[in-house]
Amino acid sequence: MRPHASSDGSLFSCRNITLDLGGRSILREISLDVAPGEVLGIIGPNGAGKTSLFEVLSGRIPPKSGTIHFRGQDVTHLNLQRRARLGLGRTFQTPVVPEELTVAEVLKAARQAYKPYLTPDDSEWGADLVDFRIPGNVVAERLDTLHRRKLLLACLLMRRPALLLLDEPAAGLINSEIDELDEIMRVLAKELRIAIVLIEHRIELLETIADRAMVMDAGEVVSSGPLTHVLSDPKVHAAYFEMDVEEAV
Structure with a gap:
């Protein structure tokens, strides 16, 4: 859109x-x-x-x-x-991520937040835009502040806001x-x-x-x-x- x-x-x-x-x-x-x-x-x-x-x-x-x-x-x-x-997408002062999930699971949850469901290609597109290069098996709890912000932005961007x-x-x-x-x-x-x-x-x-x-x-x-x-x-x-x-x- x-x-x-x-x-x-x-x-x-x-x-x-x-x-x-x-x-x-x-x-x-x-x-x-x-x-x-x-x-x-x-x-x-x-x-x-x-x-x-x-x-x-x-x-x-x-x-x-x-x-x-x-x-x-x-x-x-x-x-x-x-x-x-x-x-419309929004981020907050504190970049809160689901710490128990892996990066791949966070991106999947964002793709399936509401229909139409998106594909892994959409996740990759959003991650590339913000230069988010963390492997999918990394647990989100381990991310530093910058990469938490990048992950949240990637989740928003895959929906083309x-x-x-x-x-x-x-x-x-x-x-x-x-x-x-x-x-x-x-x-x-x-x-x-x-x-x-x-x-x-x-x-x-x-x-x-x-x-x-x-x-x-x-x-x-x-x-x-x-x-x-x-x-x-x-x-x-x-x-x-x-x-x-x-x-x-």
Whole structure:
């Protein structure tokens, strides 16, 4: 299934998303859009609402109000399984894998997660995209952080997604591994035209891969646009960088 953009050129968009949890306002009037092959980076301090936004966008939590469109279709009320079948994939901050299974068993489970079932060739295609070269008889528990992330990406990619929501994909990686992740995302976005929205604190990664950035604080968007623009925005310094200094003290 190829990416299908709406009339305004966006593949995925949300408008005026609000979310309340436990009597607290978590998200306030969040809007964003991303086109096929575009990379949108989301940054902000801890507690800004970034992961909560992914919970809503992926379909794990329904919003209090607002709309979500994907591939020209209103998916606001679709659950996460139905959004996945439309071509939305998501990763989490911690790359959790079924540790008791072998690599081959994990890939097989992903191929048979829902119909139509895929073939071993699909697994090989996904693994090749992320340069995942671990033998199939290796138990997933033995994988390091980078290879766990690669395995999970391979499982998503074999379904040919149009959109990936990546939650801190560089967490736990060293600089050389981040460079490798950078190259992988370039291939996914620029060659396969997969839209990517990623939450990331590693500014050096965003500088090389993100087409645009959005900064959140206290459940709101405080700045958006080219990364150089948002990083020079006084509101961003007040919300993000100054808070980092205070937390470090």
